[in-house]
Amino acid sequence: MQIRILCLAALASLALVACEAPGSRDSKKADAEPAAEAFPSTYKAYPSETLFITNATVLDGAGGLIENGSVLIEGGKITAVGTDLKAPEGAATLNASGKWVTPGIIDNHSHLGAYPSPGVDSQADGNEISAPVTAEVWVEHSVWPQDPGFTRALAGGITSLQILPGSANLFGGRGVTLKNVPSRTVQGMKFPDAPYTLKMACGENPKRVYGYGKGSPGGAPYSRMGNVAGYRDAWIKATDYKKQRDKARNGGGEPPKRDLELETLAGVLDGDILVHMHCYRADEMAQIMDISKEFGYKVTAFHHAVESYKIADKLAEYGACSSMWADWYGFKMEAYDGIPENIPLVHNAGACAIVHSDSEVGIQRLNQEAAKAWADGKRIGIDIPIEEAWQWLSLNPARSLGIDDKTGSLEPGKMADVVVWSANPFSTYAKAEKVYIDGALMFDRDVPASRPVMDFELGQPGEGDRK
């Protein structure tokens, strides 16, 4: 069952590989495979009303800007977007005159919950640094759903986000895509049917953590060439594992013993698990793209990617997204060549650009980060319409997470993940006033009762930035 769901998700989103019919598995029970889906999502949309948002400037997230537009939400879904709409009988109407309406922002690079606030050692669970290859860990097992950062992100219009393991390891483990809805459990936040992802990392971090960081002599990898050997070695093992598993599925011998690390890597080779790779330098990204060709998988997105502007043509040709900051640079050697025009230059080359945060602070205003990049592009003659630039915030990250068939734009049939802004969200002064997730109002700036407060902050002097 799980295999089928994952295949559908992959087909619907990125069509990375053709999925085999699962029927052949039934002939011989494969011991190598789990009996049931592990840690299934228990998220259910909260109650919502039929809501007609009207007189707004609508950025539909798919490239359109509609003046005096309306958005109709029914049963938690977008059912209509346009100018000539009428409120159905009984619908609540929100007159959004002077306001802007957009799809919810999706951050595909967050460590909320895994590196929560307060940032104390007892709760720093984002890096399993015990070995350079820890593809067996799943970050969802580290996510503390009470992280106050989720509520601040919600106030910034974040409706979905990917939590990733850190970048200490060559293979850091599985990421998880969440709905930004407070829950007692991480399962209660898991985005239903979102494909799994795998975090990998290039460059300085793995070689520092396992090599010279451990003193002399350190372990492997000690160098960038050690990094590459580490990736290839793991993919060779995964290829063998997959071969044996596939043979068993087709009745040709014993299945391999279950192995969490190789299950994840084989999932990548199957095209079911999407690779998100921390990589700053252009030359390293080029090498990673070659490794993926050698082993027959695809890198869905390079993260941080501060040098994507140097190889935007190659990234466009390969088809990887770049998940970028607007202007962070200079804090380490591999971030030295960062420039504020990175995002518009990548977009301009026809490659997929995403604005990400990697920060519990930055995630609160990704719209402003996009605005900076948009304006910096404009100053050098790359004049991208704002409605096109909004794709950096919703549709492109949704695509990178394999959920763009469900959310990421205001189109009929999609989840009603919607933000009502006080003004043009590319202005510093704009604020997210109302945030809807699956049509349910999860944040209302003007109504204190409609602003979540996590357990940790309850009874504290600030109580969730509400006092």
Add this chain to the structure above:
Amino acid sequence: MIRRLLLSLAALAASHTAAAEPVAIYGDTVWTGTSQGTITNGVVVINNGRIVSVGPAGAGVPAGATEVRAKWVTPGLISAFSRTGLAEVSGVDDANDTGAPKSEFSAALNAADGFNPDDTAIAVSRVGGFTRLAVAPSARTKLFGGQGFLADTTGEEDSAFRPRAFAYIVLGETGASLSGGSRPAAWATLRGAFDDVRMFGARYMSHNEGNVLTRMDAQALMPAVKGEQLIVFQASRASDLNAIMDFKEQNPSLKIAIVGADEGWRVADRLAALDIPVIVDAFSNLPATFSQLAATSENAKRLSEAGVTVAIVNLDNDSHLARLATQIAGNAVANGMSFDAAMESLTTAPAEIFGMTGLGVLAPGARADVVAWDGDPLEVASAPSAVFIDGETQSMVTRQTKLRDRYRTLDESQKPFAYRH
């Protein structure tokens, strides 16, 4: 006849306006930072490194003045707290002089000794509209980080214009950790150090016998202890801020400012009464540590409304992105701070805190640090189109703009990119 200066980056980069030649900087909006307030359709005339006049367009513009036009004109911005010029690459130890984890000295560490006017982050700050920086060391071995300094962003040899402008002392959680593990240890250390300084003669004349400080550290801390030099304390929790204010009341001659102050709004009235300015990062709204449980996006607003002098800075990547304080100040406005107070937090407030006379304002006689903007300076989509420091037109070229221009188009069929420069 008025000569027109094309406001293209190239023209500005190429021309180096002579100081002894008047320049008229016109703005649709001119924010002065003085009782002149905000002038619609205004002009600022500069000459010989000074501001000559500020008024409505047309007023007081001498014949032959070079003309610059912009949407907004403001005083040169001042970063009240940064590490710019001390770290070319923060994560590379050899290229980072912000702190000294293995030094036996602390208060005596003079950050200006590590300042590199060629540091490429200085130009990045300059093209972001910042003309002056207060630069602080990092405290790595004791709660005394050392001596901070003031610099302009010209990148010229003499640009660190006031060394030893302030003593930097870290309290709160970090101070506790640097003092052996608790706040009581931090305060014992601080009081012991002050005693060392006050009894310098008795303790150090023949031996190096301070309770806390080496002879050199005690000597360096002396002006601060005497109230002749500003002390910038770092602290966040309300109880820490109250402890600093208790200390100030016990030592009324001390000149104090506080950086961090995430819970400052809870003690704002007392800060105002004691006239203690604060330097805040208005993005801080999370309980990131147990010292910031009451952090709120409204901290700057509430402090300002209580009458506290507030400077706004970027405490994240403070070596390279001091310039993001404009975005942070804009967000403070979105969270209720008045626009004027937010602008003051980048101009007059830091000038006042560090005693930078004639800076942070557009006023006749003031030093001609002026920035021309293509929009509201607190809007994320805005940027400076021209920057003047002491009347000199500044280059808008940075290492970042050179990288950008090199890779603006990606055709290398004729020659490798390395030949584009």
